[in-house]
Amino acid sequence: MSASGSGTAQNTSDTRQASLFVDVLRFVARHWLAFPASLCVTLAGTLVATVADVMMPVIAGRLVGDVAGPAGQAGPVRDAGWMLGAMAACGFGSVLAKRYAYLGITALTTRVMQKIGTEAFAHVQRLSTDWHASTFAGSTVRRLTRGMWAVDMLDDTLLLMLLPEACLLLLTTLVLGWHWPAMGVLLGVLSALFILLSCLLTLRYVAPSAQAANEGDSRMGAALADAVTCNAVVKAFGAEEREERLLEGIMTRWRTATALMWVRGTDSANIQGAAVMVMRLALAGGAVWLWWRGQAGAGDVAYVLTMTFLVQGYLREIGQQVSVVQRSVNEMEELLLLWRTPVAVSDPAHPVPFRITKGEIRFSHVTFRYPGQTRDIFSDLSVTIAPGSRVGLVGPSGSGKSTFTKLLQRLYAPQQGTVEVDGTDLATVAQSALRAQIALVPQDPMLFHRSLAENIAYGRPGATPEQIAHAAKQANAAGFIERLPDGYATLVGERGIKLSGGERQRVAIARAFLADAPILVLDEATASLDSESEAQVQEAMQRLMQGRTVLVVAHRLATVVGLDRILVFEHGRIVEDGTHQALLARTGGLYQRLYTLQSL
Numbered sequence: 001m002s003a004s005g006s007g008t009a010q011n012t013s014d015t016r017q018a019s020l021f022v023d024v025l026r027f028v029a030r031h032w033l034a035f036p037a038s039l040c041v042t043l044a045g046t047l048v049a050t051v052a053d054v055m056m057p058v059i060a061g062r063l064v065g066d067v068a069g070p071a072g073q074a075g076p077v078r079d080a081g082w083m084l085g086a087m088a089a090c091g092f093g094s095v096l097a098k099r100y101a102y103l104g105i106t107a108l109t110t111r112v113m114q115k116i117g118t119e120a121f122a123h124v125q126r127l128s129t130d131w132h133a134s135t136f137a138g139s140t141v142r143r144l145t146r147g148m149w150a151v152d153m154l155d156d157t158l159l160l161m162l163l164p165e166a167c168l169l170l171l172t173t174l175v176l177g178w179h180w181p182a183m184g185v186l187l188g189v190l191s192a193l194f195i196l197l198s199c200l201l202t203l204r205y206v207a208p209s210a211q212a213a214n215e216g217d218s219r220m221g222a223a224l225a226d227a228v229t230c231n232a233v234v235k236a237f238g239a240e241e242r243e244e245r246l247l248e249g250i251m252t253r254w255r256t257a258t259a260l261m262w263v264r265g266t267d268s269a270n271i272q273g274a275a276v277m278v279m280r281l282a283l284a285g286g287a288v289w290l291w292w293r294g295q296a297g298a299g300d301v302a303y304v305l306t307m308t309f310l311v312q313g314y315l316r317e318i319g320q321q322v323s324v325v326q327r328s329v330n331e332m333e334e335l336l337l338l339w340r341t342p343v344a345v346s347d348p349a350h351p352v353p354f355r356i357t358k359g360e361i362r363f364s365h366v367t368f369r370y371p372g373q374t375r376d377i378f379s380d381l382s383v384t385i386a387p388g389s390r391v392g393l394v395g396p397s398g399s400g401k402s403t404f405t406k407l408l409q410r411l412y413a414p415q416q417g418t419v420e421v422d423g424t425d426l427a428t429v430a431q432s433a434l435r436a437q438i439a440l441v442p443q444d445p446m447l448f449h450r451s452l453a454e455n456i457a458y459g460r461p462g463a464t465p466e467q468i469a470h471a472a473k474q475a476n477a478a479g480f481i482e483r484l485p486d487g488y489a490t491l492v493g494e495r496g497i498k499l500s501g502g503e504r505q506r507v508a509i510a511r512a513f514l515a516d517a518p519i520l521v522l523d524e525a526t527a528s529l530d531s532e533s534e535a536q537v538q539e540a541m542q543r544l545m546q547g548r549t550v551l552v553v554a555h556r557l558a559t560v561v562g563l564d565r566i567l568v569f570e571h572g573r574i575v576e577d578g579t580h581q582a583l584l585a586r587t588g589g590l591y592q593r594l595y596t597l598q599s600l
């Protein structure tokens with residue numbers, strides 16, 4: 001019972017494997033067709049070069065025939081001249097055609113690689129925040145680059161090698177069939193069987209192990225990137241050896257999987273070699289049998305043997321190339337799977353133009369739960385935030401404050417109800433248009449490993465140095481930036497690691513000043529700072545809030561005391577709503593309790 005169950009599972013996995021294999025080939029073919037001119041030049045060049053190469057021995061044979069007779073006869077001399085000319089034409093034609101084939105494939109492959117890389121990057125950027133949070137950056141980068149380089153290997157093998165070899169095999173079979181039909185049919189059938197065997201071995205035997213090896217490779221890249229990125233934590237805990245042991249375990253699994261893939265690859269090549277040998281014996285045996293029955297002469301047998309040598313070479317090459325195709329297709333599978341991961345929130349097919357003028361935010365009967373969760377975070381939540389008001393979101397940890405701002409940014413879409421800004425349902429607008437008009441100063445701002453000027457200007461591409469310096473001044477960041485030896489040209493290290501927490505926040509505030517968005521979200525921005533940094537950040541933020549609709553996600557109630565309105569969240573519901581004074585006056589209220597606790 002269990003054996004049959006595992007057999008079924010194996011069949012399902014094989015079918016999925018085969019369908020993924022076909023999908024990858026279809027995916028590559030679709031990208032080829034995006035560049036028809038380069039594809040045609042490649043195909044034409046390869047085919048012309050193949051025909052020219054095939055013609056060479058035929059012309060040579062005819063030349064030998066011309067010179068075999070007595071010398072000096074006008075007919076054979078003229079014919080020999082023609083044959084020499086034809087040889088030259090074929091030789092140069094082949095060289096020229098190959099050159100065009102290479103030029104064609106260079107243009108085709110580089111363009112397809114660029115297209116696939118750019119599209120995959122665009123897709124990865126649009127994948128959900130959850131996906132990014134749970135996927136190692138190192139592994140994504142590895143999948144992407146490995147998939148791109150696999151295109152190079154696949155294009156060369158399919159278009160420059162497999163295609164001419166297959167044509168040669170077909171031509172040889174036809175020539176043999178024309179000379180001796182029975183042997184032509186035998187060769188055709190045996191070649192088809194050999195190709196079927198190669199594909200089966202590749203798909204069912206080698207490919208699954210290659211897939212496991214690739215997964216191991218991605219895991220290794222991810223583990224390396226994770227440990228290197230968190231090097232500061234590793235150092236702080238003196239955990240270098242622990243990390244090395246962890247990596248050793250992952251590397252051992254990678255090595256085992258890779259060794260299995262190589263062994264299976266060798267097995268497959270050996271089986272193909274044996275099959276070619278059997279085929280040759282079958283053809284030779286067939287010829288000898290026909291000779292024994294008196295249906296063939298010695299010349300015929302010699303001819304078949306010569307042909308089988310030729311065919312054996314082609315088949316061996318085809319077998320090897322099928323396994324190269326398999327390897328490159330396996331390398332691309334993870335990229336294709338990445339492609340199939342759906343984006344978190346799709347833009348509408350025809351987004352309406354969107355410009356925030358007032359900055360009114362309205363949640364109407366919003367019900368939301370995170371993907372894959374069973375519990376609603378919000379259920380039938382309705383609230384309106386007046387334009388230009390400064391609103392604090394407070395409440396215990398996990399009560400839904402950040403989720404509220406994520407729905408406003410449309411990082412997630414509610415299952416029911418609508419989120420509107422200035423009366424426009426956010427489901428009808430392009431996400432990029434919306435987010436360009438909402439400035440965010442997160443709890444722990446991330447900076448690009450680019451100059452400070454570029455980081456600040458991220459909020460407004462094309463900002464002038466004066467505008468950047470002005471924003472930095474407004475954000476209380478100009479002082480520390482100007483003290484740096486390279487000033488605004490200073491590179492800030494990966495994720496801004498070379499700056500302190502307070503400096504990073506002031507850069508993020510400068511960025512928000514430049515963005516000059518009508519809606520501002522400040523996420524717990526003053527947590528974990530010393531008093532001096534905090535005073536500077538606070539002052540800059542007060543300035544930034546002027547004239548905008550502002551949401552402040554806060555744990556420390558001191559941050560929200562002076563705001564126009566405070567929404568108190570508990571278990572995804574807004575349980576209290578009012579100014580600091582009004583909420584403090586509510587005896588036994590959650591805000592009052594939290595405030596008393598914090599004052600203590």
Ligand SMILES: Nc1ncnc2c1ncn2[C@@H]1O[C@H](COP(=O)(O)OP(=O)(O)OP(=O)(O)O)[C@@H](O)[C@H]1O
Nearest residue numbers: 130370373377395396397398399400401402403404
């Ligand atoms: N991506 C996610 N997938 C699943 N559940 C999530 C996700 N993000 C948050 N949650 C859950 O949703 C609930 C609300 O989280 P949210 O981050 O909005 O709370 P919060 O009030 O901002 O908390 P904190 O003050 O600690 O930041 C929590 O129970 C949290 O575990």
